[in-house]
Amino acid sequence: MRKVWIPILIVAMAAGGCGPAETNVGAARLDISISFARSPATRAMLSGLVTTIRVTVSAQGQVLRQQSFDYENLQGTVTDIPAGSGRVFTVEALANDTPIYRGTAENITIEKGETATIPVVLNPAYSADVYPPAAITDLIARGNGTTVTLTWTASGNDARAGQAHSYDLRVSPSTIQAANFESATPVSDAPAPAAAGSAEQYVHDFGTSGTYHFAIKVRDDAGNWSAMSNEAIVTLSGPDTMPPATVSNLTVFMVGSNSVTLTWTAPGDDGNTGTVTDYDLRTSTSEITAANFDAATQAAGPAQKVPGGQTETVVVNGLAPGTRYWFALKAVDDNGNWSAMSNVVDTLIQDQVPPGQVSDLRETAQTATSITLGWTAPGDDDAVGTAARYDIRYATTEITAANFGQAQAVTSPPVPQAGGTAESVTVSGLTQGQFYYFALKAYDDEDNESPMSNVATATPGVVDVTPPADVTDLAVQGRAETSVTLAWTAPGDNGTIGTVTSYDVRVSTSEITAANFDAAPQAPGPSSIVSANLTQTLTVTDLTRGTPYWFAIKAADERNNRSGISNVVTATPDDTSAPQAVTDLAATADSDTGVTLTWKAPQDDGPAEAVDHYEIRHSISDITEQNFSSATEVQNPPAPLAPGGDQAMQVSGLGACGTYYFAIKAFDEAGNPSALSNVPAAQARVLPQAVTTLAVGAVSDDSVTLSWKAPQDDTATEAVSAYEIRYSTGTIDPTNFDQATLLSQSLVPLSPGSDETLVVTPLAINTAYTFALVAIDECSGRSALSNVVSGEPGSQDTTPPAAIANLAAAPTANAGEILLTWTAPADDGATGTPVTSYDVRVSEDAIDDGNFGNAAQFPWSGAIVNPGAEQSFTISSGLLSGTLYYFAVKAIDNRGLTAPISNVVSATPN
Structure with a gap:
């Protein structure tokens, strides 16, 4: 000290x-x-x-x-x-x-x-610290299975101030009182004390059931011990040995092409009560039993578990079409108790994927009465696997998807080979010189049907020397940074009839002519060729941005009859792709007039390509694509970093206490803007510091004294503007703070770090209250909620009224009557509220503390005056004139605490 x-x-x-x-x-x-x-x-x-x-x-x-x-x-x-x-x-x-x-x-x-x-x-007053910590009064014990959780509010090194040295936590199967505290079992792993007013917690697993009693004492640095806390009692139910109930209604809800949706009624943690911790879901291509459950393939269970009695759903993916699967599951609780295996369900995964479309059907040979066709085999599922059969058709009129079924079927088509294999069939019995159309479809073993192939044409006995028609409407359909998209009307195999076999596409940085067509660089042609008179498109890639290119094509049929050169078009690849938009823009106030913006750098056209520059704007109203350009532009934005880099900028000079909206667009070197970023808002200020030192000090019969360290506003020297202090007879947290009772007493905040104190009154005696506060700045900005403390008026009242030292007795003019007077003491010694009553005693013998209770008592019936005022009491009956009497008085407070005996006076009534 x-x-x-x-x-x-x-x-x-x-x-x-x-x-x-x-x-x-x-x-x-x-x-x-x-x-x-x-x-x-x-x-x-x-x-x-x-x-x-x-x-x-x-x-x-x-x-x-x-x-x-x-x-x-x-x-x-x-x-x-x-x-x-x-x-x-x-x-x-x-x-x-x-x-x-x-x-x-x-x-x-x-x-x-x-x-x-x-x-x-x-x-x-003492050479050493003799003031002990305050006793803990809010020790609470809660149980779960075999685990106890204790909570309490930390007292201090001296009463409820500072930080104590250690706890002596005791446990017993029977009641703990101050007299037997030392006989209870010490808890060896009690936590070290936190600062006064902090919330403390201790958790221990006893591993068994039973009733446990707890109490705690607090020691300060000087070895002073608090009184024993209140006793906390809890009864533990014991270890959890009850598993979840067995699922009995596992059901196949839906079957997809490679997935199954399962549903069931969720069991609980204990039987059907509570929520399970996890499921072990198994799947197999053979029947699952309890004996082989663990050997079956494990599948992912539901990510979120629903409470018992609700419907649980999970989708099992990655299943093979055409395969039958069995499913079963078990449930487990948080103590590792497993349910029995559920009922077992099974289902067949239907193959819903058709074979791929044949796009290269063509004539490969002919005789006077036959045509040999060739194509590349599709797969069972698109291009994968092996199809089950072909349906090949021919007709003397054009075949379409609509009339495919009316065309003549080829008998004995070949058995499909694996996808990608070259296939062929010879169609015989044809008429020499007749023009024929050919098309086919592929089917898998589930009878899923592919789209109709391209349509090939041929004339038996006549060698095809007719080339496709020249393309005359080659056009540039679109441009990108490194590509150009071309479009044209497809010619036919023979002029404008049928489907060509391929295209010879040429691209050059100089003009292409018929003379230099074959010398120009060749580009890949279309991967899928459309029938005559439909629009064919092709995107030519790997071009250089800003370089002019010329394009021309020729078409070829299955006999390699080639058309003439198409019209020639030119185009320059240009960057028309917008950069990636910023999606994580954040705004944080760092002063009364400043806000710091942060975001991740976006990419331009590739994951490693940075954008060219930023345009940042702010407004006092929300920013949209429509009003972005009218918002205030922030000068000197930072240079863009590589994609993913952390960008930041401090925006200053904003109005104090205002709310500002911020948005950003990224631009590439071609001037393409990104979409608008997200639009965060921030007040150009820093919220006050939250109070973390709120503590309960003195407690009277109708008041609780709160104390705390004054927080700072924006800087370490700037005080907050106001406090909002609330109290409740229940708990207080951030969600219900506004519903707690607002304290009407005002307090002008002191400078940061100063000691704030406030007496909250009037409060109800013997009622537990919780208290919390927020600090408010000049912009009405509110701090986070303070720590929450509790106090109970009257709970610390162990002080009786002071002894009356100036009792006086005098006879009145009336016979047998004595008037007693004294200065009224207070409820707590010489301070506090008025006392509740007085115990007035009279005796013919001298009165002292030892015989006070034997003296005659005169029931108190007068009005109680305030402390310090003169109190009087008239004894008008029971006294004999001319007899000497002794008088003494004790004051009594509202908790029944009695003052020491007053001075003893004597008087003789008239």
């Missing part, structure tokens, strides 16, 4: 109704109005520790008057002090009636009308 300085301002004034003069202290008796001023250092030393300041006025070794003041309300009156010089003022700082600091000011003169400031230096 160290010295603290506390000045006392004394204002002396004459008191009315003074008694007779005392020769040893002067003729006049005065009431002295006293107030105290505390330096910040004094406040920091004493707040949360000291509850009372006691002032004793003495002269020549005799106590003239003693008065106590609540530390949070250091002003009042010391009554009925004899005026004069040589007075000694002794000031003591008390912690629960124990002096921990004491100071003296001597040779003080008390005169009527005098005002004086008396500085008093308080020195430690």
Whole structure:
């Protein structure tokens, strides 16, 4: 402990109704109005520790008057002090009636009308710390299975201030009281104490059932121990041995081409109650039994588990078409208890994928009455696998998808080979010189049908020397950064009839002519060729941005009859692709007029290509694509980083307390803008610091004293503007803070780090309250919620009223009647609210503390006056005139605490 300085301002004034003069202290008796001023250092030393300041006025070794003041309300009156010089003022700082600091000011003169400031230096009243931590009063025990969770609010090193040294946590199968605390079993792994007011927790698994009693004491650094806490009791149900119920309604809800959707009614953690922890889902291409369950293939269960009784759903993917699968599952709880295996369900995965479309059907040979066709075999599923059969058709009129079924079927078509294999068939019995159309479809073993192939044409006995028609409408359909898309009307195999076999596409950086066509670089042709008179498209890739290119094509049939050169077109690949949009723009206030923006750098046309520049704008209203250009542009945005890099920019000069919206667009070197970013909003300010040191100090019958360190606003020296303090008889958290009762008492915030104190009153006695607050800045910005503390008015009231020291008795004019008078004490010693009642005793023998209870009691029936006022009581019956009686009084507070016996007086009624 160290010295603290506390000045006392004394204002002396004459008191009315003074008694007779005392020769040893002067003729006049005065009431002295006293107030105290505390330096910040004094406040920091004493707040949360000291509850009372006691002032004793003495002269020549005799106590003239003693008065106590609540530390949070250091002003009042010391009554009925004899005026004069040589007075000694002794000031003591008390912690629960124990002096921990004491100071003296001597040779003080008390005169009527005098005002004086008396500085008093308080020195430690003890050479060592003798003030223990406060007892814990909110120990709570909760059980789950075999596990106990204890919670409580940390007390301090001294009462509820500071940080204690250690806990002594005890457990017992029977009740723990202060008398048997040391006999209970110590808990070896109790946590180290946190700062006063913090929420504490201890969790322990006892591994068995039973009823457990807990209590705790707190030790400070000097070895002082608190009183025992309240006792917390919990009954544990014991280990969880009940598994989830067995699933009995596993059902195939839906079958896809390679998936199955399963549903079932979810069991619970214990039977059908609660929620399971996980499922073990198994699948197999053979029947699943309890014996082979673990050998079946494991599938992923549902990601989120629903409570027991609700419908659970899971989709099993990656199944093979045409295969039958069996499914079963087990459920497990959080203690590893497994259910039995569910019912088993099975289903066939239907093949819904048809063979791929044949696109290269063509004539490969002929005779006078036959045509040989060739094509590349498709697969069972598109291009994969082997189809089951072909349906090959021919006709003398054009075949379409609509009339395919009316065309003549080729008998005995070949058996399909694996996808990608060259296939052929000879169609015989044809008429020489007749023009024929040919087409085919492929089917798989589930009878899924491919689209109709391209249509080939041929004339038996006539060699095809007719080339496809020349393409005359080659056109540029689109341009990109490194590609050009071409489009044209497809010619036929023979002129404008049928389907060509291939295209010879040429591209050059100089003009293409018929003379240099074969010398121009060749580009890949279309992978899928359309029938005559349909639009054919092709994208030529791997071009250089900004370079002019010329394009021309020739068409060829299955006999390699080639058309003439098409019309020639030219195009320059250009960057028309917009950069990637920013999607993670974030805005954070860093000052009253500044906001910091952060985002990940987007890409341009590739994952490694950075954009060219940014355009950043802000507005006081929401920003959209439509109004982006009218928002205020931020100057000097940062240069773009490589894609994925962390970008940041500080935007300053914004109006204080305003809400601003921010958006960004990225541009490439061709000037293509990205889409608008996300639009975050921020107030150009920093929210106040949250209070984390809220603590409960002194508690009276109708009040709780709160204390905390003043938080900062934007800087370490800037105070917040206001506090919003709320209290409740229930719990308080961020979700219900606004519903708690708002404290109407106002408090002007002090500078950051200062000690704030506030007495919350009036509150109901013996009612537990929780308290929390938020700090508010000048822009109405609110801090996060403070730590939550609790206090109960009256819970710390162990102080009885002070003993009456000036009881007086005098006979009245009425026979057998005595008037008693005294100065009313307070509920707690000399401070606090009025007492509740008085115990008045009368005896013909001298009364002392030992026989007080044997003296005659006169029931109290008078009005109770405020502390310091004159209290009177008239005994008008039961007394005999001319008989000497002794009188004594004890004051009683609202908790039934009784004061020591008063001074004993005597009187004889008339």
